[in-house]
Amino acid sequence: MSKRLTVILAIAAALATVAPAAADAMAQPVAHVELAKMMGRWYEVARLPNMTQRGCHAGTSDWTRSGEGFAVVQACHRGSPEGPLSEWKAHASVADPVTNAKFKMSFFGGLISQEYWVLDQRSDEGWLILATHDGKYLWLMSQKPTLPAAVKSEAVARIKQLGFDIGRLEFPLPVRG
Template sequence: MNRNQFRTLAAAFALSAATVAITGTPAANAQDQPQPIASLDLSRYLGTWYQLAAMPQYFNLVCARDTRAEYALDPQGDVSVHNSCTTWAGGPNEIRGTATVTDPVTNAQLHVSFPGVPTQESRYGAPNYIVTALGDNYSWALVTDPNRLSGFVLSRTPSLDPAQWNDIRAAITRAGENTCLYLTSPTTGGLDALAPLCAV
Protein backbone atom coordinates (compact mmCIF):
# COMPACT_ATOMS: atom_id res chain seq x y z
CA MET A 1 0.00 0.00 0.00
CA ASN A 2 1.53 3.32 -1.03
CA ARG A 3 1.16 6.62 0.79
CA ASN A 4 -1.79 7.82 -1.30
CA GLN A 5 -3.65 4.54 -0.87
CA PHE A 6 -3.03 4.64 2.88
CA ARG A 7 -4.34 8.21 3.02
CA THR A 8 -7.48 7.19 1.13
CA LEU A 9 -8.13 4.31 3.53
CA ALA A 10 -7.37 6.44 6.59
CA ALA A 11 -9.66 9.21 5.35
CA ALA A 12 -12.49 6.76 4.83
CA PHE A 13 -12.03 5.38 8.34
CA ALA A 14 -11.93 8.90 9.78
CA LEU A 15 -15.07 9.97 7.91
CA SER A 16 -16.84 6.82 9.07
CA ALA A 17 -15.88 7.44 12.70
CA ALA A 18 -16.76 11.13 12.53
CA THR A 19 -20.16 10.41 11.02
CA VAL A 20 -20.92 7.90 13.75
CA ALA A 21 -19.93 10.41 16.40
CA ILE A 22 -22.37 12.91 14.94
CA THR A 23 -25.30 10.66 14.13
CA GLY A 24 -24.95 7.99 16.82
CA THR A 25 -26.09 4.41 16.35
CA PRO A 26 -29.58 3.22 15.49
CA ALA A 27 -31.95 2.62 18.37
CA ALA A 28 -31.66 -1.08 19.20
CA ASN A 29 -31.56 -3.24 22.28
CA ALA A 30 -27.88 -4.12 22.62
CA GLN A 31 -28.85 -7.29 24.52
CA ASP A 32 -30.70 -8.71 21.53
CA GLN A 33 -28.72 -10.58 18.92
CA PRO A 34 -29.37 -9.85 15.25
CA GLN A 35 -32.22 -12.00 13.98
CA PRO A 36 -31.62 -14.44 11.13
CA ILE A 37 -33.99 -14.54 8.21
CA ALA A 38 -36.84 -17.02 8.61
CA SER A 39 -35.47 -19.53 6.11
CA LEU A 40 -32.30 -19.80 4.02
CA ASP A 41 -32.27 -22.16 1.06
CA LEU A 42 -28.64 -23.22 1.30
CA SER A 43 -28.57 -24.61 -2.24
CA ARG A 44 -29.60 -21.19 -3.61
CA TYR A 45 -27.08 -19.44 -1.37
CA LEU A 46 -24.14 -21.37 -2.80
CA GLY A 47 -22.06 -19.85 -5.57
CA THR A 48 -20.17 -16.60 -6.02
CA TRP A 49 -20.84 -13.42 -4.05
CA TYR A 50 -19.21 -10.02 -4.50
CA GLN A 51 -18.50 -8.00 -1.36
CA LEU A 52 -19.83 -4.49 -2.04
CA ALA A 53 -19.53 -3.07 1.48
CA ALA A 54 -18.27 -4.23 4.86
CA MET A 55 -17.33 -3.22 8.36
CA PRO A 56 -13.51 -3.11 8.23
CA GLN A 57 -11.88 -6.16 9.81
CA TYR A 58 -8.19 -6.80 10.47
CA PHE A 59 -8.18 -9.72 8.05
CA ASN A 60 -9.50 -7.74 5.07
CA LEU A 61 -7.31 -4.64 5.36
CA VAL A 62 -4.97 -6.23 2.83
CA CYS A 63 -7.79 -6.18 0.25
CA ALA A 64 -7.92 -3.16 -2.03
CA ARG A 65 -10.69 -4.29 -4.37
CA ASP A 66 -12.66 -7.11 -5.96
CA THR A 67 -13.33 -9.08 -2.77
CA ARG A 68 -15.35 -12.22 -3.46
CA ALA A 69 -16.65 -15.26 -1.62
CA GLU A 70 -17.34 -18.59 -3.30
CA TYR A 71 -19.47 -21.14 -1.47
CA ALA A 72 -19.93 -24.80 -2.40
CA LEU A 73 -20.96 -28.03 -0.67
CA ASP A 74 -18.03 -30.10 0.57
CA PRO A 75 -17.91 -33.91 0.90
CA GLN A 76 -19.07 -33.71 4.52
CA GLY A 77 -22.19 -31.76 3.64
CA ASP A 78 -20.84 -28.49 5.02
CA VAL A 79 -20.03 -25.38 2.97
CA SER A 80 -16.56 -24.79 1.58
CA VAL A 81 -15.54 -21.13 1.69
CA HIS A 82 -13.08 -19.54 -0.73
CA ASN A 83 -12.51 -15.83 -0.13
CA SER A 84 -10.33 -13.86 -2.52
CA CYS A 85 -9.41 -10.28 -3.39
CA THR A 86 -6.87 -8.06 -5.09
CA THR A 87 -4.34 -6.53 -2.70
CA TRP A 88 -3.05 -2.95 -2.61
CA ALA A 89 0.05 -4.19 -4.43
CA GLY A 90 -2.14 -5.56 -7.23
CA GLY A 91 -1.60 -9.21 -6.45
CA PRO A 92 -4.05 -11.94 -5.42
CA ASN A 93 -4.93 -12.85 -1.85
CA GLU A 94 -7.07 -15.79 -0.81
CA ILE A 95 -8.11 -17.94 2.12
CA ARG A 96 -10.12 -21.15 2.35
CA GLY A 97 -12.34 -22.32 5.16
CA THR A 98 -15.55 -24.09 6.09
CA ALA A 99 -19.02 -22.98 7.14
CA THR A 100 -21.28 -25.28 9.16
CA VAL A 101 -24.95 -24.64 9.82
CA THR A 102 -25.62 -24.11 13.54
CA ASP A 103 -29.33 -23.35 13.22
CA PRO A 104 -31.16 -26.14 11.37
CA VAL A 105 -34.48 -24.34 11.85
CA THR A 106 -33.57 -21.41 9.59
CA ASN A 107 -30.23 -22.53 8.07
CA ALA A 108 -29.33 -18.82 8.32
CA GLN A 109 -26.83 -19.05 11.18
CA LEU A 110 -23.47 -20.67 10.53
CA HIS A 111 -20.06 -21.10 12.10
CA VAL A 112 -17.27 -20.14 9.69
CA SER A 113 -13.75 -21.39 10.39
CA PHE A 114 -10.38 -20.83 8.74
CA PRO A 115 -7.50 -23.21 9.58
CA GLY A 116 -4.50 -21.33 10.91
CA VAL A 117 -6.45 -18.17 11.78
CA PRO A 118 -6.43 -17.46 15.55
CA THR A 119 -9.90 -17.79 17.16
CA GLN A 120 -11.31 -19.18 13.88
CA GLU A 121 -9.58 -22.55 13.64
CA SER A 122 -12.28 -24.85 15.04
CA ARG A 123 -14.54 -26.34 12.35
CA TYR A 124 -17.51 -26.42 14.74
CA GLY A 125 -18.66 -23.81 17.22
CA ALA A 126 -21.12 -21.05 17.99
CA PRO A 127 -22.59 -19.05 15.09
CA ASN A 128 -20.43 -16.20 13.82
CA TYR A 129 -22.20 -15.70 10.45
CA ILE A 130 -25.85 -14.64 10.51
CA VAL A 131 -27.79 -13.87 7.33
CA THR A 132 -30.14 -11.09 8.48
CA ALA A 133 -31.58 -10.01 5.11
CA LEU A 134 -31.85 -11.22 1.52
CA GLY A 135 -32.75 -9.41 -1.68
CA ASP A 136 -35.28 -10.71 -4.18
CA ASN A 137 -34.17 -13.98 -5.78
CA TYR A 138 -31.09 -14.04 -3.55
CA SER A 139 -29.70 -11.01 -5.39
CA TRP A 140 -27.97 -9.63 -2.29
CA ALA A 141 -27.38 -10.65 1.31
CA LEU A 142 -26.61 -8.89 4.57
CA VAL A 143 -24.42 -10.84 6.99
CA THR A 144 -23.33 -10.01 10.54
CA ASP A 145 -22.36 -11.79 13.78
CA PRO A 146 -24.07 -12.13 17.19
CA ASN A 147 -22.17 -9.13 18.60
CA ARG A 148 -22.57 -6.91 15.51
CA LEU A 149 -18.80 -6.50 15.28
CA SER A 150 -18.72 -7.49 11.63
CA GLY A 151 -20.97 -6.86 8.69
CA PHE A 152 -20.89 -7.66 4.99
CA VAL A 153 -23.03 -6.63 2.03
CA LEU A 154 -22.80 -9.39 -0.56
CA SER A 155 -24.21 -9.32 -4.07
CA ARG A 156 -24.50 -11.71 -6.98
CA THR A 157 -23.41 -8.89 -9.29
CA PRO A 158 -20.60 -6.29 -8.99
CA SER A 159 -23.11 -3.44 -8.75
CA LEU A 160 -26.57 -2.70 -7.37
CA ASP A 161 -29.16 -0.09 -8.32
CA PRO A 162 -30.18 2.79 -5.99
CA ALA A 163 -33.37 1.03 -4.88
CA GLN A 164 -31.39 -2.05 -3.82
CA TRP A 165 -28.93 0.11 -1.88
CA ASN A 166 -31.86 1.77 -0.10
CA ASP A 167 -33.20 -1.67 0.84
CA ILE A 168 -29.78 -2.67 2.15
CA ARG A 169 -29.42 0.47 4.29
CA ALA A 170 -32.85 -0.21 5.75
CA ALA A 171 -31.87 -3.84 6.45
CA ILE A 172 -28.68 -2.73 8.21
CA THR A 173 -30.69 -0.43 10.45
CA ARG A 174 -33.23 -3.19 11.20
CA ALA A 175 -30.34 -5.44 12.21
CA GLY A 176 -29.38 -2.87 14.85
CA GLU A 177 -26.28 -1.66 13.02
CA ASN A 178 -25.11 1.70 11.71
CA THR A 179 -24.70 2.19 7.95
CA CYS A 180 -21.87 4.64 8.64
CA LEU A 181 -19.73 1.80 10.00
CA TYR A 182 -19.88 0.04 6.63
CA LEU A 183 -17.32 1.08 4.01
CA THR A 184 -17.98 0.46 0.34
CA SER A 185 -15.70 -2.12 -1.28
CA PRO A 186 -14.20 -1.06 -4.63
CA THR A 187 -15.30 -3.55 -7.27
CA THR A 188 -14.60 -3.75 -10.98
CA GLY A 189 -17.90 -2.92 -12.65
CA GLY A 190 -19.28 -1.34 -9.47
CA LEU A 191 -18.38 1.36 -6.97
CA ASP A 192 -14.75 2.41 -7.28
CA ALA A 193 -14.11 4.27 -4.02
CA LEU A 194 -13.95 3.64 -0.28
CA ALA A 195 -16.65 5.61 1.53
CA PRO A 196 -19.04 5.17 4.46
CA LEU A 197 -22.22 3.58 3.15
CA CYS A 198 -24.31 6.28 4.82
CA ALA A 199 -22.63 8.89 2.62
CA VAL A 200 -23.03 7.07 -0.72
Template sequence: MALATTVAFATPATAAKYRDTSVPMQTVNVNIDRYMGKWYEIARFPNWFENNCAGVTAEYTLQGDTFEVLNTCRQGTPDGPARSRKAEATPVGPGKVKVDFVQMIPGIGVGDYWVLYVAPDYSLAVVGEPSGSTGWVLSRTPQIRQSQLDTAYDVLRKNGYDTSKIQLVAQ
Protein backbone atom coordinates in the same frame (compact mmCIF):
# COMPACT_ATOMS: atom_id res chain seq x y z
CA MET B 1 -28.10 -21.42 5.80
CA ALA B 2 -25.22 -19.48 4.38
CA LEU B 3 -21.50 -19.23 4.40
CA ALA B 4 -19.07 -16.68 5.67
CA THR B 5 -17.44 -14.01 3.71
CA THR B 6 -14.85 -13.49 6.39
CA VAL B 7 -14.55 -13.92 10.11
CA ALA B 8 -12.97 -11.80 12.79
CA PHE B 9 -10.07 -13.17 14.79
CA ALA B 10 -9.72 -10.17 17.07
CA THR B 11 -10.70 -10.65 20.67
CA PRO B 12 -13.99 -9.14 21.82
CA ALA B 13 -12.07 -6.54 23.81
CA THR B 14 -10.10 -5.32 20.78
CA ALA B 15 -12.64 -5.71 17.96
CA ALA B 16 -14.56 -2.61 16.92
CA LYS B 17 -18.29 -2.75 17.56
CA TYR B 18 -20.64 -1.51 14.88
CA ARG B 19 -23.98 -2.58 16.34
CA ASP B 20 -26.06 -2.08 19.43
CA THR B 21 -26.09 -5.62 20.80
CA SER B 22 -29.22 -4.92 22.85
CA VAL B 23 -31.12 -5.05 19.52
CA PRO B 24 -31.99 -8.69 18.72
CA MET B 25 -30.64 -9.86 15.35
CA GLN B 26 -33.22 -11.40 13.04
CA THR B 27 -32.00 -14.10 10.66
CA VAL B 28 -33.85 -15.42 7.62
CA ASN B 29 -34.27 -18.92 6.24
CA VAL B 30 -31.97 -19.56 3.29
CA ASN B 31 -32.26 -22.04 0.45
CA ILE B 32 -28.76 -23.46 0.62
CA ASP B 33 -28.63 -24.57 -3.02
CA ARG B 34 -29.60 -21.09 -4.25
CA TYR B 35 -27.04 -19.44 -1.93
CA MET B 36 -24.11 -21.47 -3.29
CA GLY B 37 -21.82 -19.85 -5.87
CA LYS B 38 -19.97 -16.56 -6.17
CA TRP B 39 -20.82 -13.37 -4.26
CA TYR B 40 -19.18 -9.93 -4.53
CA GLU B 41 -18.55 -7.88 -1.41
CA ILE B 42 -20.29 -4.55 -1.99
CA ALA B 43 -19.85 -3.03 1.48
CA ARG B 44 -18.34 -3.99 4.84
CA PHE B 45 -17.66 -2.68 8.27
CA PRO B 46 -13.92 -2.04 8.72
CA ASN B 47 -11.92 -4.99 10.04
CA TRP B 48 -8.24 -5.77 10.24
CA PHE B 49 -8.36 -8.97 8.16
CA GLU B 50 -9.66 -7.12 5.09
CA ASN B 51 -7.31 -4.15 5.38
CA ASN B 52 -6.47 -2.81 1.89
CA CYS B 53 -8.77 -5.38 0.21
CA ALA B 54 -10.67 -4.54 -2.97
CA GLY B 55 -12.40 -6.76 -5.50
CA VAL B 56 -13.42 -9.10 -2.67
CA THR B 57 -15.38 -12.23 -3.56
CA ALA B 58 -16.63 -15.27 -1.68
CA GLU B 59 -17.37 -18.58 -3.37
CA TYR B 60 -19.44 -21.20 -1.59
CA THR B 61 -19.44 -24.88 -2.50
CA LEU B 62 -21.60 -27.53 -0.87
CA GLN B 63 -19.56 -30.38 0.66
CA GLY B 64 -22.13 -32.76 2.12
CA ASP B 65 -23.34 -31.30 5.44
CA THR B 66 -20.77 -28.50 5.37
CA PHE B 67 -19.62 -25.87 2.88
CA GLU B 68 -16.29 -24.83 1.53
CA VAL B 69 -15.74 -21.07 1.53
CA LEU B 70 -13.12 -19.51 -0.72
CA ASN B 71 -12.59 -15.83 0.05
CA THR B 72 -10.49 -13.79 -2.35
CA CYS B 73 -9.10 -10.31 -1.70
CA ARG B 74 -7.25 -8.20 -4.24
CA GLN B 75 -4.62 -5.94 -2.70
CA GLY B 76 -5.33 -2.24 -3.09
CA THR B 77 -7.40 -2.27 -6.29
CA PRO B 78 -9.87 -4.61 -7.98
CA ASP B 79 -7.11 -5.76 -10.35
CA GLY B 80 -4.36 -5.95 -7.70
CA PRO B 81 -2.57 -9.13 -6.63
CA ALA B 82 -5.01 -11.73 -5.26
CA ARG B 83 -4.78 -13.65 -2.02
CA SER B 84 -7.28 -16.34 -1.07
CA ARG B 85 -8.23 -18.25 2.02
CA LYS B 86 -10.38 -21.35 2.43
CA ALA B 87 -12.67 -22.13 5.32
CA GLU B 88 -15.23 -24.71 6.32
CA ALA B 89 -18.74 -23.64 7.31
CA THR B 90 -21.26 -25.64 9.31
CA PRO B 91 -24.97 -24.74 9.57
CA VAL B 92 -26.10 -24.28 13.19
CA GLY B 93 -29.64 -22.93 12.73
CA PRO B 94 -31.92 -21.08 10.33
CA GLY B 95 -29.72 -18.49 8.61
CA LYS B 96 -26.83 -19.20 11.02
CA VAL B 97 -23.46 -20.74 10.22
CA LYS B 98 -20.21 -21.31 12.12
CA VAL B 99 -17.17 -20.72 9.93
CA ASP B 100 -13.78 -22.21 10.72
CA PHE B 101 -10.76 -20.66 9.00
CA VAL B 102 -8.24 -22.67 11.02
CA GLN B 103 -9.44 -26.29 10.91
CA MET B 104 -6.08 -27.57 12.15
CA ILE B 105 -6.65 -26.06 15.61
CA PRO B 106 -10.27 -26.64 16.72
CA GLY B 107 -12.04 -23.57 18.11
CA ILE B 108 -9.54 -20.99 16.85
CA GLY B 109 -10.57 -18.79 13.94
CA VAL B 110 -14.23 -19.80 14.28
CA GLY B 111 -16.86 -17.12 13.75
CA ASP B 112 -20.59 -16.62 13.49
CA TYR B 113 -22.12 -15.70 10.14
CA TRP B 114 -25.80 -14.80 10.26
CA VAL B 115 -27.88 -14.09 7.17
CA LEU B 116 -30.10 -11.10 7.96
CA TYR B 117 -31.62 -10.73 4.49
CA VAL B 118 -31.60 -12.40 1.12
CA ALA B 119 -33.46 -11.00 -1.89
CA PRO B 120 -36.19 -13.24 -3.30
CA ASP B 121 -34.08 -13.81 -6.44
CA TYR B 122 -30.88 -14.36 -4.38
CA SER B 123 -29.19 -11.38 -6.02
CA LEU B 124 -28.44 -9.58 -2.72
CA ALA B 125 -27.63 -10.72 0.81
CA VAL B 126 -26.93 -8.95 4.09
CA VAL B 127 -24.92 -10.77 6.73
CA GLY B 128 -23.83 -9.92 10.23
CA GLU B 129 -22.25 -11.23 13.38
CA PRO B 130 -23.93 -11.08 16.82
CA SER B 131 -21.17 -9.11 18.60
CA GLY B 132 -21.34 -6.46 15.89
CA SER B 133 -17.66 -6.54 14.98
CA THR B 134 -18.38 -7.43 11.34
CA GLY B 135 -21.09 -7.15 8.70
CA TRP B 136 -21.33 -7.25 4.92
CA VAL B 137 -23.52 -6.48 1.92
CA LEU B 138 -23.08 -9.11 -0.80
CA SER B 139 -24.30 -9.27 -4.39
CA ARG B 140 -24.15 -11.68 -7.30
CA THR B 141 -22.85 -8.81 -9.44
CA PRO B 142 -19.94 -6.40 -8.83
CA GLN B 143 -22.26 -3.36 -8.78
CA ILE B 144 -25.77 -2.82 -7.43
CA ARG B 145 -28.49 -0.19 -7.73
CA GLN B 146 -28.82 2.48 -5.05
CA SER B 147 -32.23 1.04 -4.11
CA GLN B 148 -30.58 -2.32 -3.33
CA LEU B 149 -27.95 -0.62 -1.19
CA ASP B 150 -30.71 1.31 0.62
CA THR B 151 -32.52 -1.98 1.32
CA ALA B 152 -29.32 -3.51 2.70
CA TYR B 153 -28.63 -0.52 4.94
CA ASP B 154 -32.22 -0.62 6.25
CA VAL B 155 -31.74 -4.29 7.19
CA LEU B 156 -28.47 -3.49 8.98
CA ARG B 157 -30.05 -0.60 10.91
CA LYS B 158 -33.02 -2.80 11.96
CA ASN B 159 -30.46 -5.22 13.39
CA GLY B 160 -28.73 -2.52 15.46
CA TYR B 161 -25.88 -1.61 13.08
CA ASP B 162 -24.55 1.95 12.73
CA THR B 163 -24.40 2.24 8.93
CA SER B 164 -22.42 5.48 9.13
CA LYS B 165 -19.38 3.24 9.73
CA ILE B 166 -19.81 0.97 6.69
CA GLN B 167 -17.43 1.21 3.74
CA LEU B 168 -18.12 0.57 0.07
CA VAL B 169 -15.75 -1.95 -1.52
CA ALA B 170 -14.17 -1.19 -4.89
CA GLN B 171 -15.05 -3.88 -7.39
Protein backbone atom coordinates in the same frame (compact mmCIF):
# COMPACT_ATOMS: atom_id res chain seq x y z
CA MET C 1 -2.24 -4.88 44.47
CA SER C 2 -0.77 -1.70 43.10
CA LYS C 3 -3.00 1.25 42.29
CA ARG C 4 -1.86 1.16 38.65
CA LEU C 5 -2.80 -2.53 38.28
CA THR C 6 -6.19 -1.86 39.90
CA VAL C 7 -6.89 0.93 37.39
CA ILE C 8 -5.82 -1.26 34.46
CA LEU C 9 -8.04 -4.13 35.64
CA ALA C 10 -10.98 -1.75 36.11
CA ILE C 11 -10.56 -0.37 32.58
CA ALA C 12 -10.23 -3.89 31.14
CA ALA C 13 -13.40 -4.98 32.96
CA ALA C 14 -15.28 -1.93 31.65
CA LEU C 15 -14.12 -2.57 28.09
CA ALA C 16 -15.10 -6.22 28.33
CA THR C 17 -18.67 -5.24 29.12
CA VAL C 18 -18.98 -2.73 26.29
CA ALA C 19 -21.27 -4.20 23.65
CA PRO C 20 -20.17 -4.39 20.02
CA ALA C 21 -21.50 -1.72 17.68
CA ALA C 22 -24.84 -3.37 17.00
CA ALA C 23 -25.24 -6.14 19.57
CA ASP C 24 -27.96 -4.34 21.56
CA ALA C 25 -30.18 -3.79 18.53
CA MET C 26 -29.04 -6.71 16.42
CA ALA C 27 -31.89 -8.64 14.90
CA GLN C 28 -32.10 -12.37 14.94
CA PRO C 29 -31.29 -14.32 11.80
CA VAL C 30 -33.91 -14.64 9.08
CA ALA C 31 -36.57 -17.31 9.56
CA HIS C 32 -35.20 -19.58 6.85
CA VAL C 33 -32.38 -19.76 4.32
CA GLU C 34 -32.66 -22.02 1.31
CA LEU C 35 -29.18 -23.56 1.27
CA ALA C 36 -29.15 -23.92 -2.52
CA LYS C 37 -29.32 -20.11 -2.73
CA MET C 38 -26.10 -19.80 -0.72
CA MET C 39 -24.19 -21.66 -3.42
CA GLY C 40 -22.09 -19.87 -6.00
CA ARG C 41 -20.20 -16.60 -6.05
CA TRP C 42 -21.12 -13.65 -3.85
CA TYR C 43 -19.61 -10.19 -4.32
CA GLU C 44 -18.84 -7.86 -1.44
CA VAL C 45 -20.74 -4.58 -1.70
CA ALA C 46 -20.16 -3.17 1.79
CA ARG C 47 -18.65 -4.19 5.13
CA LEU C 48 -17.86 -3.00 8.60
CA PRO C 49 -14.11 -2.44 8.95
CA ASN C 50 -12.00 -5.43 9.95
CA MET C 51 -8.26 -6.04 10.09
CA THR C 52 -8.27 -9.03 7.72
CA GLN C 53 -9.83 -7.06 4.89
CA ARG C 54 -7.99 -3.78 5.36
CA GLY C 55 -7.22 -2.41 1.89
CA CYS C 56 -9.29 -5.13 0.17
CA HIS C 57 -11.26 -4.45 -3.01
CA ALA C 58 -13.23 -6.62 -5.42
CA GLY C 59 -14.06 -9.10 -2.66
CA THR C 60 -15.76 -12.39 -3.45
CA SER C 61 -16.95 -15.39 -1.51
CA ASP C 62 -17.42 -18.69 -3.37
CA TRP C 63 -19.66 -21.31 -1.71
CA THR C 64 -19.66 -24.94 -2.90
CA ARG C 65 -21.14 -28.04 -1.27
CA SER C 66 -18.58 -30.15 0.56
CA GLY C 67 -19.75 -33.17 2.51
CA GLU C 68 -22.15 -32.06 5.24
CA GLY C 69 -21.30 -28.40 4.77
CA PHE C 70 -19.70 -25.94 2.39
CA ALA C 71 -16.22 -25.13 1.20
CA VAL C 72 -15.89 -21.35 1.16
CA VAL C 73 -13.13 -19.43 -0.58
CA GLN C 74 -13.02 -15.74 0.24
CA ALA C 75 -10.81 -13.53 -1.87
CA CYS C 76 -10.00 -9.88 -2.47
CA HIS C 77 -7.42 -7.76 -4.21
CA ARG C 78 -5.15 -5.59 -2.07
CA GLY C 79 -5.02 -1.88 -2.80
CA SER C 80 -7.19 -1.92 -5.94
CA PRO C 81 -9.40 -4.29 -7.94
CA GLU C 82 -6.30 -5.23 -9.97
CA GLY C 83 -3.99 -5.54 -6.95
CA PRO C 84 -2.43 -8.71 -5.56
CA LEU C 85 -4.92 -11.46 -4.71
CA SER C 86 -5.44 -12.55 -1.10
CA GLU C 87 -7.41 -15.70 -0.36
CA TRP C 88 -8.86 -17.33 2.77
CA LYS C 89 -10.31 -20.82 2.73
CA ALA C 90 -12.96 -21.91 5.20
CA HIS C 91 -15.37 -24.68 5.94
CA ALA C 92 -18.94 -23.71 6.79
CA SER C 93 -21.46 -25.91 8.52
CA VAL C 94 -25.07 -25.13 9.35
CA ALA C 95 -25.23 -24.29 13.06
CA ASP C 96 -29.04 -24.13 13.19
CA PRO C 97 -30.72 -26.73 10.95
CA VAL C 98 -34.18 -25.35 11.78
CA THR C 99 -33.53 -22.02 10.02
CA ASN C 100 -30.30 -22.71 8.07
CA ALA C 101 -29.54 -19.06 8.86
CA LYS C 102 -26.60 -19.63 11.23
CA PHE C 103 -23.27 -20.95 9.99
CA LYS C 104 -20.16 -21.96 11.86
CA MET C 105 -17.13 -21.02 9.77
CA SER C 106 -13.75 -22.60 10.48
CA PHE C 107 -10.55 -21.13 9.08
CA PHE C 108 -6.97 -22.43 8.95
CA GLY C 109 -7.89 -26.08 9.45
CA GLY C 110 -10.21 -25.31 12.37
CA LEU C 111 -7.80 -23.13 14.35
CA ILE C 112 -10.21 -20.19 14.15
CA SER C 113 -14.00 -20.55 14.29
CA GLN C 114 -16.71 -17.93 14.14
CA GLU C 115 -20.49 -18.06 13.90
CA TYR C 116 -22.12 -16.04 11.13
CA TRP C 117 -25.81 -15.18 10.81
CA VAL C 118 -27.82 -14.29 7.71
CA LEU C 119 -29.71 -11.25 9.02
CA ASP C 120 -31.64 -10.56 5.83
CA GLN C 121 -31.80 -11.90 2.34
CA ARG C 122 -33.58 -10.67 -0.73
CA SER C 123 -33.29 -13.49 -3.23
CA ASP C 124 -35.43 -11.59 -5.72
CA GLU C 125 -32.92 -8.71 -5.65
CA GLY C 126 -29.85 -10.93 -5.27
CA TRP C 127 -28.42 -9.71 -1.96
CA LEU C 128 -28.01 -10.74 1.65
CA ILE C 129 -26.70 -9.30 4.90
CA LEU C 130 -24.27 -11.53 6.79
CA ALA C 131 -22.88 -10.69 10.24
CA THR C 132 -20.97 -12.34 13.02
CA HIS C 133 -23.19 -13.49 15.86
CA ASP C 134 -21.94 -10.69 18.10
CA GLY C 135 -22.58 -7.91 15.57
CA LYS C 136 -18.92 -6.92 15.40
CA TYR C 137 -18.56 -7.65 11.69
CA LEU C 138 -21.05 -7.32 8.85
CA TRP C 139 -21.11 -7.72 5.07
CA LEU C 140 -23.58 -6.79 2.36
CA MET C 141 -23.15 -9.40 -0.36
CA SER C 142 -24.59 -9.51 -3.87
CA GLN C 143 -24.90 -12.23 -6.47
CA LYS C 144 -23.78 -9.71 -9.09
CA PRO C 145 -20.60 -7.59 -9.07
CA THR C 146 -22.64 -4.44 -8.32
CA LEU C 147 -26.13 -3.60 -7.14
CA PRO C 148 -28.32 -0.99 -8.82
CA ALA C 149 -28.22 2.25 -6.82
CA ALA C 150 -31.84 1.97 -5.60
CA VAL C 151 -31.37 -1.64 -4.48
CA LYS C 152 -28.08 -0.77 -2.75
CA SER C 153 -29.82 2.11 -0.92
CA GLU C 154 -32.58 -0.24 0.19
CA ALA C 155 -30.04 -2.76 1.50
CA VAL C 156 -28.08 -0.06 3.37
CA ALA C 157 -31.35 1.22 4.88
CA ARG C 158 -32.05 -2.33 6.06
CA ILE C 159 -28.60 -2.50 7.68
CA LYS C 160 -29.44 0.69 9.56
CA GLN C 161 -32.83 -0.71 10.56
CA LEU C 162 -31.03 -3.74 12.00
CA GLY C 163 -29.18 -1.39 14.36
CA PHE C 164 -25.80 -0.99 12.67
CA ASP C 165 -24.00 2.33 12.26
CA ILE C 166 -24.06 2.77 8.48
CA GLY C 167 -21.62 5.67 8.81
CA ARG C 168 -18.95 3.04 9.56
CA LEU C 169 -19.62 1.01 6.40
CA GLU C 170 -16.84 0.64 3.88
CA PHE C 171 -17.72 0.32 0.20
CA PRO C 172 -14.74 -1.36 -1.45
CA LEU C 173 -14.20 -0.91 -5.16
CA PRO C 174 -16.04 -3.64 -7.08
CA VAL C 175 -14.77 -6.18 -9.57
CA ARG C 176 -14.18 -4.48 -12.90
CA GLY C 177 -16.00 -6.07 -15.79
